[in-house]
Amino acid sequence: MGKGDRKTRRGKIYRSSYGNSRAHALAPAVAGAKPTVTKAPAACKAAPRKKSA
Structure with a gap:
């Protein structure tokens, strides 16, 4: 193994796949609560354009 x-979880990580052994989001602690999923930061925006004279 x-x-x-x-x-197994290690095999899923090695193959870069997901499944029951390696879920994306954690199960909610309270019934009816939404699971939290982290997103990439919004720092990937394009730089502001310079004004031409």
Whole structure:
């Protein structure tokens, strides 16, 4: 059991895949609550354009 095993968490990480062993979001602690998923920062915006004279 290790990197080559598709059913284990380490195997999922090695193959860059997801499933029951490696879920995207954590289960909510309270019934009815939405799971939290982190998103990439919004710092990928384009630089402001310079005004021409």
